[in-house]
Amino acid sequence: MNRALRRGAPFALATAAALLLAGCASGGSTEASETPDATAAACMEVEAGALSDGVTVEGEFSESPTATFTTPLEAEELQRTVAIEGDGDATEAGQKINAVVTLFSGASGEQLLSQPAQLTVGDESVFDAFRAGVDCVPLGSRTVTVAPASALYDGQGNEQIGLAADEDVVIVVDVVEVQEPLKPGEWTENVPEVEFGAEGEAPTVTLPKVDAPTELQMKVLEEGDGDTVGEGDSVTVHYQGISWDSGEVFDQSYTRGEASTFTTDGVIQGFGAALVGQKVGTKLIVVIPPEYAYGTDPAAHDLGGQTLVFLVEIQDTAPAA
Incomplete structure (x- = not known):
């Protein structure tokens, strides 16, 4: 490891x-x-x-x-x-x-x-x-x-x-x-618009011009029918991360040309919580307040104090090694 x-x-x-x-x-x-x-x-x-x-x-x-x-x-x-x-x-x-x-x-x-x-x-x-x-x-x-x-x-x-x-x-x-189990709420208002491009192209996420949500929320865009992701499982996903504060994409797997694999408890808390309970093949979007991302202090991390949005496509899951 x-x-x-x-x-x-x-x-x-x-x-x-x-x-x-x-x-x-x-x-x-x-x-x-x-x-x-x-x-x-x-x-x-x-x-x-x-x-x-x-x-x-x-x-x-x-x-x-x-x-x-x-x-x-x-x-x-x-x-x-x-x-x-x-x-x-x-x-x-x-x-x-x-x-x-x-x-x-x-x-x-x-x-x-x-x-x-x-x-x-x-x-x-x-x-x-x-x-x-x-x-x-x-x-x-x-x-x-x-x-x-x-x-x-x-x-x-x-x-x-x-x-x-x-x-x-x-x-x-x-x-x-x-730690108590963290579960995102349903995201129903001011959900960003998502446009998926052709294979090999990065999707486009358009954030609404409103204040950032203050709670961890998620919307399933397309539900998969594969295996269910469990807590601590290894998951392979394509993702795009956007800062609600700046509107900029700060990281994504799409431009690297390959999906990323990690465990649900090896990533920021809000991201991992969004994956647990979802099925392979699911496409979702989640908004993560600072306390479930990189903390509330802007000086402690480049993304500290920022509300983050992730578009995620779950491609595979397996028990962690």
């Missing part, structure tokens, strides 16, 4: 969670507890240290924070400090958690990534550097993890987010809530 993106999800679709995956390895040196209890076994033994305690984090909870620390930061092991202890129940193995993940360069202190992510507690396919932020901490907590380069992307860095090889990191995670 690609250690940066799950199953080749395009970067313009990939949720932060897809950047956290280590494939079949945990990517870190921290060992899980050996107790027989399933929840305890998922808890990582990560202690606070001088480096993690020395990071000052500011900003509203569940939004893009800032972090101040001495650079260059040089870490020899994982350290985790609970900067804000929430008053909710402790997260448990198997729970899917809505979180906000923010990554900072240990060399420069620069923010490299900040966006919503959905993480599963105890998921060993996630790098320990990220997993430490959500494992067995109270809901409502803000955690600060300091990680050596070896605990993330095998020390090779990640070009897509600007992380250099052998660069240590600081990771701030806001543990917001247990």
